[in-house]
Amino acid sequence: MTDVTDHAGTGVPHLGYCPDCEYLSDQPAPEDGAGPGHARVSAALVATVVFLTAIAPLATDMYVPAFPRVARDLGAGATQVQLTLTTFFVGMALGQLVGGPVSDQRGRRVPLVAAVVVMSLASVACALAPSIGVMMAARLVQGFAGGWAMVIGRAVIIDLATGAQLVRVLNVIAAVGGLAPIVGPLLGAVILQLSHWRVSFWVVAGLGVVMAVAVLVAVPETLPPDQRHGGGLRTFARAGREVLRNRRYVGYLVVAGSAMGALFAYVATSAFVLQSMNGLSPIAYSVDFAANAGGMTVAALVAARLAGRVPTRPVILVGQVAALLAGVAMLVGAIWFDTPLLLAMVCFFVLMTAQGLIGPNGGALAAAEVPEHPGTGSALLGFVQWVAAGTIAPLAGLGGEDTAVPMAVIMVLGAAASMIGLLVLARPSAENAH
Structure with missing residues (x-):
């Protein structure tokens, strides 16, 4: 999932496309300091974006093995428990649609930090949820904030990289992020063996705090005020x-x-x-x-x-x-x-x-x-x-x-x-x- 900005008129060269074939990587990588705000695509920045991309599958897959226990503990049926997935995914979809245009107007860094903080608070609400209804609402907010953070994280990379460098970085993010669906259910099962299913949400909340610190340390503002636009959702x-x-x-x-x-x-x-x-x-x-x-x-x-x-x-x-x-x-x-x-x-x-x-x-x-x-x-x-x-x-x-x-x-x-x-x-x- 990438940024909803089309970069029209910004002077940033587009990645080439070959219909029915593959993305082309025939454009040279930008020189150091050539991106917006003279920022670089550092290893720490890429690692942080991988972290942002992985949080959604982790928040879901750590929780899936516990479905039967969640149903029992909250007095809910299978369909009601699965509705907590629905609210999360709807939130993810809306967060990605809205987050990109808002960051085009307001910049990347502040909305990204806000999204990660909200996601952590929603994870705490999930951990404390007394009923399936509260769980659904908290998962909606968690998904919205997670989708918002994901789309801005990818936008940061697209702000800084073009051509061959962009292809390489996005492939690294996809490859490492693909480990989350493998690690998530295993970690969730270990939590179930040693503790309660609610602990998985405390873990996600803790990861959110770590993620907020990582964003503050490693992610610069990559969209200077003169490159922002007011078009937004319209x-x-x-x-x-x-x-x-x-x-x-x-x-x-x-x-x-x-x-x-x-x-x-x-x-x-x-x-x-x-x-x-x-x-x-x-x-x-x-x-x-x-x-x-x-x-x-x-x-x-x-x-x-x-x-x-x-x-x-x-x-x-x-x-x-x-x-x-x-x-x-x-x-x-x-x-x-x-x-x-x-x-x-x-x-x-x-x-x-x-x-x-x-x-x-x-x-x-x-x-x-x-x-x-x-x-x-x-x-x-x-x-x-x-x-x-x-x-x-x-x-x-x-x-x-x-x-x-x-x-x-x-x-x-x-x-x-x-x-x-x-x-x-x-x-x-x-x-x-x-």
């Missing part, structure tokens, strides 16, 4: 309307958004399927969750290696077919075979691995369709993905803790919708067909 809305008139962009929006929905049907429901229905311990579940996240990370790295060597659309299609087959197998197992453990684990692994082929590539091709509005296109993509995640989470749990049928249906529909987006809405025009 300018963003105007660019958004233009972007959404692009049929192929909308197709790739459907590709990535539908795949995200299928993925979060798994995230929201897998703890009940594997623990409540099949008896896995929190530790065993978290190891399986981490292995699946590892499969997704490896698939994304493979896709990155294939970029420029293999056309991107077939790579996406391979992932979609794999996800669809996993969903169909899961549905058959849920309806006729009471969701056996081995089948569920294999289907979840295939689904997660397929997401590594679909999501990043779909987002890249979406951006390639709107090179004149890269920030707006990326903001809308992130918004759609997080709204899809938040909408799907409670729907996947409609059957309660004893059935995987709703989740499997969503896996199938999500994969099918993603394929429609690729093959119908985003089909190449006659002159660009490969």
